[in-house]
Amino acid sequence: MNEFEKQYQEIKDFLRFEDYTLAVKRIIDFTLDTQDISFYKKTCNLLDWLDENMGSSSKKEKLETLLEELHAFLAKLTIHPAQPILEATELKKKYSSFSLGPVNLTLNEGDIIGLVGENGNGKTTLLRSLCGELHPTGGKINYKFNYSDLYELRTKLVYIPQRTDTWYGSMMDNLMFTASSYGYNPEESPLIVELIVGRLGLRNFRKHKWKDLSSGYKMRFELARMLLRKPKVLLIDEPLANLDILAQQTILEDFRAIAKSTFRPVGIILSSQQLYEVEKTSDEVIFLRHGQQKNLRETGEDQETEKHLVVEFESPWTQSVLNDCLLSAGLISLQFNGGTYIATFNGNVTLNGFMKTIIDKNIPVVYLRDISNSTRRFFVS
Amino acid sequence: MFKKIQNHLLLRHPLLWNTKFIPVLVITLVVNLAFFIGGYITGAVDFTDPYGYNILRDFKPIAAFLAVVIALLVIILWLVFYVRNNAFKSYYPKKNNSLYKEWLILLIVCLLNVSYIPIYEYAYDLRARNYFDKEEVIKRADIISKASLFVNGSYHSWDRFDRTMYNELLNKKPLDSLREYHEEAEAIETIPAYNHHQRNYDEDDDYYNREWDTVCYFENEYKLTSLMNRQKESFFIQPDINDSLNEWKVKKWMLNREKDSVRKVLNDFFALANEHGLKANITVEQWLNFVYKPDMYEDFQIVGKHSMDAIYDERKENNEYTETNDTENNFTKNIDGIIHIYPKYYVPFSQLYNGYDRISGAYVSPIDYKDIIGYFIFGFSVSLLIFSFRVTSAKSWLIAAVSIGVLGLVTFIFSLVAYYFLNEFIIIDEMTLFFMIWTIIIALCFFYFLHRNKIKTSKKISGIIVNVLLWLLPTLFIIAYAYAWYYFRIVEEKTYNPYLISYEHPPFQKWLDENLTLCIYCWLLIIILYMYPLTRLIKKWKGIAEA
Structure with missing residues (x-):
């Protein structure tokens, strides 16, 4: 059974146990995997229907029907093996009072790397170096995808800092602007925005203003915007800060689902102080102390x-x-x-x-x- | 509707949506249209205004004030929306020309937002021009100009003081004071020379007794207060030749006693007045009888230019110039204890003159491409200031502004000090030294920017430099212009010949001097052209690491 079939079975189980919230999220993931506008429309229509008929008994049936259709469509698609997307070799960044590295890491499509360590030990520096915001003083970062110049490279490396900028204007306009800037066609943009908003459980917050959102929902909107940017690599600094335990678990689960998409895998590197939560989600955990790297799953001394x-x-x-x-x-x-x-x-x-x-x-x-x-x-x- | 358009743009043209181009375009166009309509309405010529000012002209300062306030409001409101999303700062995909397009959008918005005053002025003049075509205005101006000889007015002024030197000059070169008149008219018919004066100059008296003063027209001597010496009113729209000929023609008719021709002048004037519904308190015949005194044209009755035109008869002037009520030409009325002076006889001359003067002005000096150049420069400057803020950061923008200010002051003081203390060793003046320093600074900034773009390690201070370049590259034109002048001055000093009465400037210097406006427009065009590669370079620069 391949990864896609496993995920399909997982959704079927969600439906069987009537965990509709998770089932809907994963069905949206499958819908996005299709990259087919007819499926976008179907799922959006279903989301609208669900908003108005939450208690309907035909909910399960409708979701199952859509899931079967999605399965039939996606089963025909070729699953490409995950490729390395980023490779840092002997990466160093020196400041007058602090030095990061050397750091070595390889990020594959669909992998999550967690960065942990005490404050001031280089997590943010490493993320900023990887996203092109800081120029390493030593070593090399090899991005394994095509880009014409540094600007284009940075369009593909999406970095969310710990303190995000305030969004002005309507949340949906902001997301739509991102979608159209990233080349989604006019018919596709509103649908894809609706799907991603639904995917991240933000449908009820579409008309909210930024200042009225809690930290958790702000992070979710950032994540929504990030997903619209078709990133090759997601670099997220302390996404769990200021989130309650439930929100932390939900967002980590979202990261995992996004990264592990069978047809649109994304490499994610995130930093956090929440060791156990990050360790549960990540494929690799890098510990930084005084800028020095220690990998959790490493050979040798450890x-x-x-x-x-x-x-x-x-x-x-x-x-x-x-x-x-x-x-x-x-x-x-x-x-x-x-x-x-x-x-x-x-x-x-x-x-x-x-x-x-x-x-x-x-x-x-x-x-x-x-x-x-x-x-x-x-x-x- | 705006929402629908914005939504359409949001999905199809994110740049246009992000810049809020359509709403701001519509707003600025509507404001421009409002100013156009305002200009057109307030530009109506008031043919009933005898006092030399058009009451509606009072709207001009109000319009200017409104234009400034509205422009500020529009730009602030627009910027509030414009800065909300910055795709460039967020590293959203952009085509290489995208930044250039964004600057062009900014430029259009800024130009539209600074064009309210010129649009108002244009409409104001357009309204005046729309009354009659140019030929018709000239025709009517000629009628008014000719008739002006027969209403209250001034005489040709001759020097009333020590005329010794003047007359010596006149003896050598007769008709000096009428030279312009003469030069223009002589091509048609030679005016007899004005070659002698009966004068009696009293050295003990500063004032010259005008009773002894005469002027010669057509070989006849007239008193200065003769109607033959009356100065006509003219309009700028009249070609110089007409201007002179009108006076000359009428005076010739007066001399030759061509009463019908004089009557026609007055008749034409009355026809014009009737067309505008203006009233006189005399008829044409009365007027003719008052002024047509072919015997030296001295014993004429002064006719007022309008109903309140208090007449002052110079013929009655005494040596002390004491003010007396001229009861022969005026009558007085006591209204609520205030004495009002009214002319006994008047025609609506002032009303017509003021009205047609406005129209004449609208044809002769309408707002044109030379007048709006300042608005263009201002629009370009604002667009570059906003653009630099957009592509860099508030911090870099502010540091650049402060740095330029401080550096400007320091280099200026240095230039002054260097010039005054080292002028034995350096041959250039302080301003040229100042410009030279800034040329070097701009060049260094440019090469630094290119260097950062080439090595691609980190931006360092290049964010500040981008601001400096965007603001100061355009000033290279001014510096180049200053250099050109400096060069020509050096050449001039080297080739100075004290025996030459006038120095002939080199052709290029003359061309520069005569085509400054053209040069400035070319400069603006050059800015538009060089911004294309510069914006592409800025886009690439943005990808470089911050540190």
Whole structure:
């Protein structure tokens, strides 16, 4: 079963379990994949119908019919294997008081790379370098697509800074302007804007003003505009900042769906402080400390670290008491960091073993997480 | 409707939508049309105005004030919408010519927005011209001009003071004061020489007794206060030859006692007055009888130019020039304790003269391409200022403005100091030195911009430089013009010959001098031309990394 079929089955499951919100989003993704105006119209009509008939019993049937049509159409299309889209080699950017790199990364179509690290460690610098806003002082960035000049290159690298500019005027006009600037034809533009607005759950906010939108919806509108720009690479700085946990999960899920589109894959690099959320979504996570790169899934020295069990947990007990209790369970080190303990055990210890110990010793624990495969551990050592 | 058009443009022509071209075009055209209509309405000639000013002319300053206020409002309102979206700043795809098109749109908007006053002026004059065609106006102006000899007016003024030197000159070159008249008329018929004066100059008296003063017309001597010495009124529209001939012709008729010809002049005037519904308190015959005094034309009755034209008869002037009410030519009325003076006899001369003077002016000096050049320059300047703001950033724009101001002051002071302290070593003056420094600055900016575009590493300060170039490249023309003048002055100084009465300028200098307007229009055209490659270069420059 190829990726497309998997996604098709996924949508069918959403419908089966009557998760219409997700089903509609994914059906819109399929509609956009078709790049066929007749499907755009059908889906837009269905979205309009859904607005007025949310409680209708024929909703499921209509969605299923459209899904089948989309499936029939898309199944005939060729799926191209994901290609590398961007390659940074020994990338360096030096300032008087800070130096980034060398950084090496390869971004493929459909991949998401998460950038994590403490503030002031080079995440934004790296994103700005990759989007052409900063000129690297060393190394090379190889963009694997055609462009005639630097301006055209930057039209294809869409960067959303942490603090976005205010949108003036109607939200829909702004999106329509982006669509027509990016060459969608006059018939196509309103439909595609409607679809993307629907895709990002913004249909009820179409007539809102920018200042009346919450941070989450502002980010969604930015994302909508970004999608209209047919980007080769999306570079997003701290998209999860100021979002509540639910909004964070939704937006990350949207990123994932957008990146993993079978027919229109996009490479995404995003920076965030939300380690666990980013790690869940990303194909690769790069940790930056003092401008130096550490990849989560890397060979070499870090493999040694991965052999250990690293657990983050919270307990009211003191460090020395905990240390005494856990030593017998194979504890190598115990660090107290920001209200939580980071315990490193030798490679023979498993998470279940650790849990058994805390039960046996009756250690009160309010929270625990296995961070053996998380960049969280880089923040500690 | 606007919304529909904007929506259409939004989907098909994002640049036009983004620049809000159609709404601003419609608004500026409507405002221009309003000013045209306003100009046309207020440009109506008032044929009942005897006081030398057209009351409607008072609208001109109001129109100018309104034009400035509306232009400011339009540009601010437009900019508010225009700056909302900047596709260039957001790196939306743009064709290479797209920026050039955007600047042309800005230029059109700016030119339309500064054209309210010229449009008003044009319509104002057009209304006046639409009354009669040029030939007809000249014909009517001739009638009024001829009739002006028979209404209250001034005499040809002769020097009333020490005429010794003047008469010496006259002896050598007779008719000097009438030279213009003479030169124009002599081609048709020679006017007898004005070659002698009966004069008696009293050295103890500053004033010359005009009773002794005479003037010679057609070999006859007349008093200065004779109707033969009356100065006619003229219009700019009249060809010089007509201007002189009219007076000469009428005076010839007066001399030859051609009463019918004189009557015809007065008749024609009355016909014109009747056409405009203007009234006199005398008939043609009465008027003729008042002024047709062929015996030296001294004993004539003065006829007022309009009903309130208080007449002052110079024939009654005494040596002290005391003001007295001329009861022979005027009568007085006491209205509410205020004494009003009215002429006993009048014709509606002033009304006709003022009316046709307005029309004449509208033909002779209508607003033309020379007058609007300032508006063009202003429109171009504003368009470049907005464009530079658009393609760079507010910060760069502001730094560029401050830098130019500071650098301008510093280089100016430096030029002055260098000139005054080093003038033994440098041969150029302070302004040329100033221009030279700025030529170097502009050249350096240009090469810096090209260099950044070539190495493509980072923009550094090139955002500021782009502003400087957009603002100052046009001034190279002014600098080049100044250089040309400087060069010619050097040549002139080198080849100066004190024995030559007048210096013949080189042909190119003469051409520059005579064709300044053409040069400025060519300069504006050059700006339009060079903006094409420059905007393409700016588009490429925009892709370079910021730092």
